[in-house]
Amino acid sequence: MTGTEKPVALLVAPAGNLAAAIVARLTADGFHVIAAGGAEAHESHALDPRDEAGWETLTADIAARHGKVAAVINAAGHAMVAAVADTSPADFRALWEANVESAVIGTKWAFRLLRDTASAGSVINLASLAGVRPRADAAAWSAADAAVTHFSKIAAVEAGDLVPPCRVNSVNPGDVAPDQVAAAIAWLAGPQSRFVTGTALVLAGEVHAR
Amino acid sequence: MVRPMKQDLAGQVALVTGAASGIGAASAALLAARGAAVLGTDIRPLPGQFGHDVTDPDAWDAAIAECVARHGRLDILVSNAGTADFGTIIDMDMARLRQQARVHVEGAFLGSRAAITQMRRQANPATGSIILIASIAGLKPIMQTTTYGTAKAAMVALAAALGQEMAAAGDRIRVNAICPGGTRTAMTEEAFGGDEYWDRPDSFAKLPLKDYARADDVAEQVAFLASPDSAAINAAQHIVDGGWVLTA
Helix, strand or coil: CCCCCCCCEEEEECCHHHHHHHHHHHHCCEEEEEEEECCCCCEEEEECCCCCHHHHHHHHHHHHHHHCEEEEEECCCCCCCCCCHCCHHCCCCCCHHHHHHHHHHHHHHHHHHHHCCCCCCEEECCCCCHHHCCCCCEEEHHHHHHHHHHHHHHHHHHHHHCCCCCEEEEEEEEECHHHHHHHHHHHHHHHHHHHCCCCCCEECCCCCCC | CCCCCCCCCCEEEEEEEEECCCCHHHHHHHHHCCCEEEEEECCCCCCCECCCCCCHHHHHHHHHHHHHHHCCCCCCEEEEHHHCCCCHHCCCCHHHHHHHHHHHHHHHHHHHHHHHHHHHCCCCEEEEEEEECCHHHHCCCCCCEECCCHHHHHHHHHHHHHHHHHHHHHEEEEEEEEEEEEEEEEHHHHHHHCHHCCCCCCCCCCCCCCCCEEHHHHHHHHHHHHHHHCCCCCCEEEECCCCCHHHH
16 A cells, blocks of 8 residues: 555445435545445445445455554434333344444454554444433334443553554434534544544534433 | 535635634634635734733723624624633632633623524624634533632533523524634643643544644534534534543
8 A cells, every 4th residue: 555545544434414414524535445245435335334245245354455544433323213112122132233343343343453464543323312312212223322432442552462452432423413423533533533532422413411 | 535625614704813823723614615704803013903901891892893894794703711720629719710710701691692683684694604612621520720710610600591592582693602622722831731741642542533622623523513514513612622531
C-alpha cells in the first residue's frame, strides 16, 4: 500500500437510506468504502453479520487486497417498538441476536483484521438513543442497545492492547436525519478523533426539557 | 493521502477565551483554518487578542461588543479560560475553591448568557454553538481535584441544563461540554511538570491509547461541535481522554 491510497472503511449494514448516507459521507471524506451485509459502496460483499465463517473470508480478503484498514462500522442492528407486556422471549432473543451479537461478532473480527494488518483503526458500533435513555415503549430495543453501548466501552479497553492501539466508540442517534448519523460516524472514523475512545456519541436531536 | 482542510465554518464567527495558550490557542487556530473568523481573548492577551477577565460580567459585554465590531456577529463560543488547582482538601482554603468556581463556573455561566443574548439579537429562532471546556475530573473522582473537579462538574451540568433550555425555548443554540483527559499544555506543565511527569510509565502508558492528549486533539473536538456536522448533538458531554475514564 502506498501513501496515496485512500483509507479503507468497512461498513456492515443492510441496504437503506442510512447505509447510503454513510457511504456517501465516507466517500466524500476520502475513504474507500467496502460495504457488506446488503449496503452498496465501492465494493459490495454478501455477509450475514453473525456468520463468523463469512467474516473470516471477508476480512482475509480485505487484508490481502488493502493491507491497512482505517475504520470498521457495525450497523446491522435495528429498532423494535413494543411494550414489555407484548414482548415475547422469542422477540427479545431475535433483537438481541440482531443488535448485540452482530456488534460483538463484528468487533471481534474487526479486531482480528486490525491486528493482522497492524492498523491503527477505529471501530464504530451503531446503537441508538434508546441505549442511553430508557424508552417506555421499547424495552427490548433499549436493553439491547444499552448492551451494545456498554460492550463498546469494554471493547475500547481491550482495543488499547492491540499494536498499534485501536479505538472503539458507539454512536447513539435518536430520531435524527441519516446525514447527521453519517457525519458522526465519519468523525469517529477519521484521524480528527484519534484520541477519542470508549465514548457514546449521543445524537439526541432537539433536547426538550422534561 | 492529503485531504484539503474542510472550510465548513466559512462565514461563521467564533469567540475563544483563554486563547493565548494550550487548548484555547489550538482551538482558535483550527476554527480559523476551517474558515471561521475568530476573536481570541485572554487575561494576558497576545497581540491581536482582546484582554478579557471571564469572571467579570462587564468584561463579557466588552468582549462580545469587540467581536461584533470586528466580525459583525457571534456564532460559536468556546468557553475555555481556566486555571489548574490541585491538592488535598485538608490543605485547601475557601479562597482556592472560590477562585475555581469563579473562573470555571461563573466564567462559563456569564459567557453563555452573554453569547445567547447576542445570538438571539441575530436571528429568531437563534442559532449557534456553545462549547464549554470542562474535564474528566468533572465526571469521575481523580485524586486532589476537590476544587478543580468540583468546578468542572458544574460546567458539565451547566452545558446539559443550558442545552435543554435552548431547545425548550425553540432556539437552535446547541450547548455541549468537552471533557479532556490529561492534556499537555502550559497550564498542566506548570501544575505537574515536564517530561518526568508526562512520560512516566504509570502516568499515561496504562491508558488504552497509551498516551496523553495534545491540545490539537481537543481542538478537533471543538471544531466538530462547532460545525454543522454536529447539528443533532446538544446538551451532551464529549470525552477526549484516550480511554482514561474507562480504566482509572
